[in-house]
Amino acid sequence: MSKRLDQQVAIVTGAGSGIGRETALLFAAEGASVVAGDYNLEAAQETVDLIGQIEGAPKAAAFKVNVANAADAEGLTEFTIKTFGKLDILVNNAGVGVPGTVLTTSEEDWDRIMAVNVKGIFQCSRFAIPKMQEFGGGAIVNVSSIAAIVAVVDRAAYGASKGAVLALTKAMAADHIKDNIRVNCICPGTVDTPWVGRMVATYADPEEARRKMVARQPIGRLGKPEEMAEAILYLASPAANFATGSALVLDGGFTAFKLPS
Ligand SMILES: NC(=O)c1ccc[n+]([C@@H]2O[C@H](COP(=O)([O-])OP(=O)(O)OC[C@H]3O[C@@H](n4cnc5c(N)ncnc54)[C@H](O)[C@@H]3O)[C@@H](O)[C@H]2O)c1
Secondary structure (H helix, E strand, O other): OOOOOOOOEEEEEOOOOHHHHHHHHHHHHOOOEEEEEEOOHHHHHHHHHHHHOOOOOOOEEEEEOOOOOHHHHHHHHHHHHHHHOOOOEEEEOOOOOOOEOOOOOOHHHHHHHHHHHHHHHHHHHHHHHHHHHHOOOEEEEEEOOHHHOOOOOOEHHHHHHHHHHHHHHHHHHHHHHHHOEEEEEEEEOOEOOHHHHHHHOOOOOHHHHHHHHHHOOOOOOOEOHHHHHHHHHHHHOHHHOOOOOOEEEEOOOOOOOOOOO
């Protein structure tokens, strides 16, 4: 049976952990050559080593990148072309978040969240898109959040950044539809990644914090990073050739309805 990303070359940012790692693994299992980009090179290399254990997967490579930095982002695309000869797919997944309201968020945290979550997509895309144009097209998948759709208490900067990701996705889709480049995003609800593990660990009673988090989910559990990877794969693959400028919400019903209590 042919694989869903046969002969494709993909960059996944933030591929050293969570959603990015699962996406890189699934892409490789589906036939793509993957560049695992991450600020944490060791973690990206671990992802590449895991890909090496998948039978029949093409070669993968790790690259150290701070997505917010222009020279790093340019290097990421250059490395991909040099290593695999072309670029078909860019997954802008790297992201950071810090709790805070407008009153409690420091200017430094505001700038860092915007730099990684929003400017990072700008930087990686502005070097990747010319290569996709050169090769006749491509697909970009950005990772937004349900925080772009409903306010999450104590996440002012994070919500603002993910709202910008949603708007930027549509803007990029409009600007590059004539280049045969599709641009979509996913909006995950709470997904059980190391990020969430770090967050619950900051509470006095982490187990209770996790129980409350699960209790807030209409579907009765957190999302799995593998489920996000499947959605990213769909949007990146030819199966989604009619989708551009769209936002796929994967949140166990969180933004869709309220169950009677
Ligand atoms: N986990 C959730 O509940 C959830 C929900 C909605 C959206 N998201 C989004 O999904 C994406 C991935 O989240 P996750 O939960 O897998 O997080 P994670 O913390 O497990 O992984 C994030 C990865 O990004 C890397 N990274 C951070 N800053 C970077 C930078 N400047 N340059 C390059 N790499 C960088 C980290 O080193 C890490 O490997 C993020 O954009 C996040 O906002 C997560």
